[in-house]
Amino acid sequence: MKKICAANWKLNFSPEEARRYFAEWSALRPANLSCDVLFFTPAYDLTVAAEFAPAEGFHFGPQNIYFETSGAFTGEISARAVHSLGARWALIGHSERRTLFGETDDVIAKKVKTAISSDLAPMLCVGETLAEREAGQTKNIVARQVRAGLGRVVTETASHTLAIAYEPVWAIGTGRVATPQQAGDVHAEIRRILSDLLSPPRAHEIAILYGGSVKPDNAKDLASQPDIDGFLVGGASLKPKDFFAIADAL
Ligand code: PGA
Numbered sequence: 001m002k003k004i005c006a007a008n009w010k011l012n013f014s015p016e017e018a019r020r021y022f023a024e025w026s027a028l029r030p031a032n033l034s035c036d037v038l039f040f041t042p043a044y045d046l047t048v049a050a051e052f053a054p055a056e057g058f059h060f061g062p063q064n065i066y067f068e069t070s071g072a073f074t075g076e077i078s079a080r081a082v083h084s085l086g087a088r089w090a091l092i093g094h095s096e097r098r099t100l101f102g103e104t105d106d107v108i109a110k111k112v113k114t115a116i117s118s119d120l121a122p123m124l125c126v127g128e129t130l131a132e133r134e135a136g137q138t139k140n141i142v143a144r145q146v147r148a149g150l151g152r153v154v155t156e157t158a159s160h161t162l163a164i165a166y167e168p169v170w171a172i173g174t175g176r177v178a179t180p181q182q183a184g185d186v187h188a189e190i191r192r193i194l195s196d197l198l199s200p201p202r203a204h205e206i207a208i209l210y211g212g213s214v215k216p217d218n219a220k221d222l223a224s225q226p227d228i229d230g231f232l233v234g235g236a237s238l239k240p241k242d243f244f245a246i247a248d249a250l
Contacts, residue, residue: 003035003223004163004207004230005247006123007237008063008091011042018045022052025240029056035230035250039237040091040123043077050086061089061120064097067110069118079118090120091232093149095127095169105148112149113156121161123209123232124149126190130170139189142166146193157198163207164190165232171212173234180221180228183210187227216242219249 013021018041037058041049049060066076079090092115093108108124115122126145128138146164150157166186171178178186187208194203210222211232222228230250237243 001205001207001229003250004038004209005035005243005250006038006040006089006091006165006209006230006232007243008040008094008211008232008234009042009045009237010063010096010234012238013042013045015045015048018048019051021240022048022056025244026052026056028240028244033244033247035247037247038089038123040089043082046082046085046087053086059088061087061091063091063094065090065092065111065115065118065120067107067114069114079114079120083118083120088119088121090115090122091165092122092124093145094125095167095172099169105145108145108149109152112162113153116153116156116160116162121163123163123165125165125167125211125232127167127169127172127212133168133170138168138186142186142190143193146190147197150194150197154198158202163209163230164194165209165211166190167211167232169212173213175213177213177215177218177222178210180225183222184225184227187225191227214246216245216249219246223249 039060040063062082065079069078069080092111097103112122126142128141132141190208191203207229209230209232210228214231214233215236
């Protein structure tokens, strides 16, 4: 399986800033990156990403989609429309969507289904809060989120690309990264859940990314864990040089 380095820009970069970013990325990017690179941009930057993606060899997608693809849903993002722009991935169920925007496992499961039926590869985000970790609930929470997110698309996932991003909520944007051991243990558990839910061979084809305060100086240690197949990077993806250094660690 090819490793994946994904940028989550969150609510940063206007189209003009996105254009400057990709120009800087093009100038930095050496020919020999061994991982796939993805950019999850704000919806209004997707057309800019589409201008650069073919020449630069990266993929891109939105940070959220709605589970309906058209109709009276003011302010939402259509999976079908972003696919027509060239997006091939969609980030789904990020912890900020879950906590700030009230997304439930049920809504997230519908979004995963819609991504797949719109030919977008879903990257399903899962992860426990600090209170859940301290209560010894990490594996139960992650198991619930993975099973809920993929449970309705077990047949479809046999032939569709998808990825899981494990992001402990306490590590997102806090500078407090999970240790390689902590992350590695949860990744191994996610692999077991995928084996059980889908099949062992399929579980080994699905990339499981770690996210939460990944930086150039901790990426190498995290990447040495056998079940860490990539990174989802927020803050450090905003500087092309740092994001490149993280991709280079994979
Ligand atoms: P961070 O964000 O790298 O800034 O911690 C990761 C994410 O939220 O995807």
